Amino acid sequence: MKRQWWKEGIVYQIYPRSFRDSNGDGIGDCRGIIEKLDYLKELGVNIIWLNPVYKSPNDDNGYDISDYQDMMDEFGTMADWEELLEGLHNRGIKLIMDLVVNHSSDEHQWFVESRKSKDNPYRDYYIWKDPKYDENGNRMEPTNWPAAFSGPAWEYDEETEQYYLHLFSKKQPDLNWENPKLREEIYSMMNWWFEKGIDGFRMDVINLISKYPEYEDIEDGKENKTFMNGPRLHEFLKEMNQNCISKHDVMTVGECFGVSLEQGQDLVGADRKELDMIFQMEHVCLGEGPKGKWDVMPWKLTQLKEIIGKWDRALEECDGWGSQFLMNHDQPRSVSKFGNDKEYRVESAKMLATFTLTLKGTPYIYQGEEIGMTNIEIDDINDYRDLEILNHYKEAIAKGESHDKLMEAYNYKGRDNSRTPMQWDDSKNAGFTAGTPWLKVNPNYKEINVKKAMENKDSVFHYYKDMIALRKNNLGMVYGEYRPILEEDEKIYSYLRIYGDEQYLVVLNFSKDSVECSLPKDIEIGDLVISNYSNRGEILENKMKLKPYEAGVYKAKI
Ligand code: NOJ
Numbered sequence: 001m002k003r004q005w006w007k008e009g010i011v012y013q014i015y016p017r018s019f020r021d022s023n024g025d026g027i028g029d030c031r032g033i034i035e036k037l038d039y040l041k042e043l044g045v046n047i048i049w050l051n052p053v054y055k056s057p058n059d060d061n062g063y064d065i066s067d068y069q070d071m072m073d074e075f076g077t078m079a080d081w082e083e084l085l086e087g088l089h090n091r092g093i094k095l096i097m098d099l100v101v102n103h104s105s106d107e108h109q110w111f112v113e114s115r116k117s118k119d120n121p122y123r124d125y126y127i128w129k130d131p132k133y134d135e136n137g138n139r140m141e142p143t144n145w146p147a148a149f150s151g152p153a154w155e156y157d158e159e160t161e162q163y164y165l166h167l168f169s170k171k172q173p174d175l176n177w178e179n180p181k182l183r184e185e186i187y188s189m190m191n192w193w194f195e196k197g198i199d200g201f202r203m204d205v206i207n208l209i210s211k212y213p214e215y216e217d218i219e220d221g222k223e224n225k226t227f228m229n230g231p232r233l234h235e236f237l238k239e240m241n242q243n244c245i246s247k248h249d250v251m252t253v254g255e256c257f258g259v260s261l262e263q264g265q266d267l268v269g270a271d272r273k274e275l276d277m278i279f280q281m282e283h284v285c286l287g288e289g290p291k292g293k294w295d296v297m298p299w300k301l302t303q304l305k306e307i308i309g310k311w312d313r314a315l316e317e318c319d320g321w322g323s324q325f326l327m328n329h330d331q332p333r334s335v336s337k338f339g340n341d342k343e344y345r346v347e348s349a350k351m352l353a354t355f356t357l358t359l360k361g362t363p364y365i366y367q368g369e370e371i372g373m374t375n376i377e378i379d380d381i382n383d384y385r386d387l388e389i390l391n392h393y394k395e396a397i398a399k400g401e402s403h404d405k406l407m408e409a410y411n412y413k414g415r416d417n418s419r420t421p422m423q424w425d426d427s428k429n430a431g432f433t434a435g436t437p438w439l440k441v442n443p444n445y446k447e448i449n450v451k452k453a454m455e456n457k458d459s460v461f462h463y464y465k466d467m468i469a470l471r472k473n474n475l476g477m478v479y480g481e482y483r484p485i486l487e488e489d490e491k492i493y494s495y496l497r498i499y500g501d502e503q504y505l506v507v508l509n510f511s512k513d514s515v516e517c518s519l520p521k522d523i524e525i526g527d528l529v530i531s532n533y534s535n536r537g538e539i540l541e542n543k544m545k546l547k548p549y550e551a552g553v554y555k556a557k558i
Pocket of ligand 1: 168204329
């Protein structure tokens with residue numbers, strides 16, 4: 001396995017809108033992040049992934065970009081951003097930016113031009129199709145594709161009597177990657193950012209950039225070839241790699257919903273020259289019923305093990321590299337979803353930290369995860385800000401669904417759970433803003449905040465710090481083979497990490513019960529490296545008693 005800085009790094013994701021507001025307008029900004037650089041350094045992370053900071057009308061909080069080479073007004077100026085980059089680099093922290101090139105904003109100059117006429121030079125920068133008509137002559141969308149944020153994926157434009165494709169909101173028209181001129185513009189924009197000194201990109205929904213040319217309807221019970229993993233995906237990524245990525249010492253990680261193991265291998269295989277890593281999203285979709293995201297179902301630990309295990313094997317086979325994360329800005333809080341945000345919040349947040357930071361693959365921590373921030377409980381739909389929730393609510397209520405059930409699902413899985421302002425201290429608005437925050441602060445901020453966590457040696461924060469240091473100082477934690485054990489257990493997740501003589505045993509209780517387990521006899525359990533309990537359960541001849549959410553990393557020999 002070739003050593004690389006991005007394999008050995010630990011990523012911290014910043015959602016700038018909610019991190020720290022320096023000017024009192026209620027919205028986080030670049031100068032707010034600058035204020036907190038020493039905090040990041042102290043935590044020990046060495047790569048920052050910054051969600052989009054580009055010019056945007058903010059229909060989808062910056063994922064609708066109207067100028068790829070300018071700053072969002074609310075976030076400050078380009079000079080502020082440059083100071084941020086310098087501040088990070090001075091502290092030995094790299095910066096990766098968000099690349100959102102499946103779609104732009106409808107307010108991007110390209111789209112403003114594109115929609116003017118069928119022969120406008122920018123027409124083919126987007127995907128325009130003629131309407132279809134039903135037997136009564138009623139106009140219909142070109143295909144029956146749904147948009148991710150409710151309604152159809154097509155919007156009719158009176159001006160030129162055609163529909164444009166938008167897989168997300170109608171203010172996020174899809175770019176036409178079939179057009180070589182568009183691709184060149186994107187590559188030159190990427191190079192412009194690389195020349196400014198950034199260290200890589202996280203690529204938004206990158207496996208959607210190639211669409212199947214047939215534009216067929218989705219049919220139940222059929223393997224649909226529509227807008228995901230289209231036939232030219234790998235060709236486009238190779239071209240991008242050749243034109244810009246390979247010319248710089250940078251890292252790439254592509255967000256990929258709905259990729260198979262084989263497709264994943266083709267995206268990150270060592271000899272493929274496409275991407276360094278992908279975010280496979282299967283484990284964050286655990287608990288989703290057949291009707292999709294808001295159809296909440298229980299999930300099992302063995303399902304999580306299976307997903308982590310099969311991706312590990314697939315990446316081994318192709319000599320590729322993975323990413324490990326339990327949440328991001330689109331997911332509920334990890335301690336609320338995978339742990340216990342009530343009586344075992346601290347223990348389970350530390351257990352999850354042990355998990356993310358001892359797996360093979362680059363770990364990603366999302367802001368606030370390092371202090372065990374939790375989901376928020378919202379009971380008034382008007383307190384949500386996320387367009388995904390607001391659009392879905394309108395549609396679902398019109399169909400007669402129950403308000404209470406919907407709110408329950410949003411409170412459990414909604415994106416605003418992770419987007420509530422970062423909790424810095426117990427002052428007004430958790431020290432996030434002197435103004436009115438754009439999204440409600442979680443009322444538990446008096447209890448859960450950075451200041452309090454830093455003062456308490458037993459806090460989730462200090463545990464993260466220790467785990468991060470452990471990972472950074474032991475190559476076996478990074479490159480060691482991942483060998484799962486107790487694979488059928490529904491409460492305990494356990495595995496070995498093996499790197500020559502450097503060997504670890506990781507034992508994690510994912511339940512609120514005290515449990516006992518018998519570890520295979522051929523494992524010699526050595527000294528404890530780290531645990532989330534000071535008075536942890538007992539070990540007797542490979543039988544272990546674990547307390548609720550107990551986590552332990554031991555030296556081992558096999
Ligand atoms: C995935 C991003 O993470 C999400 O926040 C965004 O809404 C969609 N892609 C559309 O860009």
